[in-house]
Amino acid sequence: MPTTDAFDPYHDLTGDQRAQLETYEDLLRRYNETLNLISPDTTDAITERHIVHTLALRVRDFPAGARIVDWGSGGGLPAIPLAIAYPDTEVIAVDSVGKKMRAVRSMARRLGLDNLFAWDGRADNWPDTAHYSVSRATAPLAELWQWHTRAAAELPADPGPTDWAPGLITLKGGDLSEEIAALRAQDDSVRIRQIPLHALLQDAAQHPGYFAEKCMLVVQRS
Numbered sequence: 360m361p362t363t364d365a366f367d368p369y370h371d372l373t374g375d376q377r378a379q380l381e382t383y384e385d386l387l388r389r390y391n392e393t394l395n396l397i398s399p400d401t402t403d404a405i406t407e408r409h410i411v412h413t414l415a416l417r418v419r420d421f422p423a424g425a426r427i428v429d430w431g432s433g434g435g436l437p438a439i440p441l442a443i444a445y446p447d448t449e450v451i452a453v454d455s456v457g458k459k460m461r462a463v464r465s466m467a468r469r470l471g472l473d474n475l476f477a478w479d480g481r482a483d484n485w486p487d488t489a490h491y492s493v494s495r496a497t498a499p500l501a502e503l504w505q506w507h508t509r510a511a512a513e514l515p516a517d518p519g520p521t522d523w524a525p526g527l528i529t530l531k532g533g534d535l536s537e538e539i540a541a542l543r544a545q546d547d548s549v550r551i552r553q554i555p556l557h558a559l560l561q562d563a564a565q566h567p568g569y570f571a572e573k574c575m576l577v578v579q580r581s
């Protein structure tokens with residue numbers, strides 16, 4: 360894993376990928392005028408609050424051929440930034456609100472993303488499999504882990520040295536001790552790691568204070 364003070368969430372991205380991320384920001388702002396995809400308080404800081412935040416997941420990589428499901432994707436976060444950053448993966452946005460998934464499909468089409476799919480329905484009914492689960496601000500950890508384990512498939516090859524091991528990687532905020540305890544009570548075979556975002560994003564964020572209470576929680580089978 361890169362040292363936290365050197366991490367750049369945009370590392371390795373081509374000019375085209377950076378342009379796609381900018382276009383996504385514009386689309387998100389525009390679609391948000393009629394749909395509740397992101398909090399209106401954040402539309403002036405989309406890069407930091409939504410793109411940098413979700414690209415923190417790039418502290419490790421997702422290998423080519425991986426299938427990544429984003430539970431409760433809303434306006435495509437983190438699904439769309441990941442689909443842009445990892446064009447050789449398949450990313451599936453899942454959300455129970457049909458109009459949000461229609462917006463995600465429409466944005467994906469405009470962005471020329473053919474590796475991004477959107478499925479509308481409840482997460483526990485998703486009928487497919489994935490190697491990785493990601494999520495931001497959707498459900499308690501124990502519930503996310505249930506969704507992940509029901510859908511989890513084995514990676515066809517071992518992940519590379521800079522890749523995530525298969526599992527759940529979720530972005531959360533606040534005091535997580537109760538959520539973590541609830542997951543341990545449900546399944547004591549899991550390994551849980553907490554990565555604080557304040558240190559990780561201190562060079563990438565204009566206002567690192569925003570990430571003071573935020574972290575990435577990584578859950579894997581031990």
Ligand SMILES: C[S@@+](CC[C@H](N)C(=O)[O-])C[C@H]1O[C@@H](n2cnc3c(N)ncnc32)[C@H](O)[C@@H]1O
Nearest residue numbers: 431432433436454455456480481482495496497
């Ligand atoms: C707070 S929003 C977060 C959206 C997005 N992940 C983000 O970070 O901007 C939570 C989303 O999860 C969806 N959601 C909540 N429970 C769900 C469930 N059981 N199945 C599918 N989607 C769900 C909601 O419809 C909502 O769009």
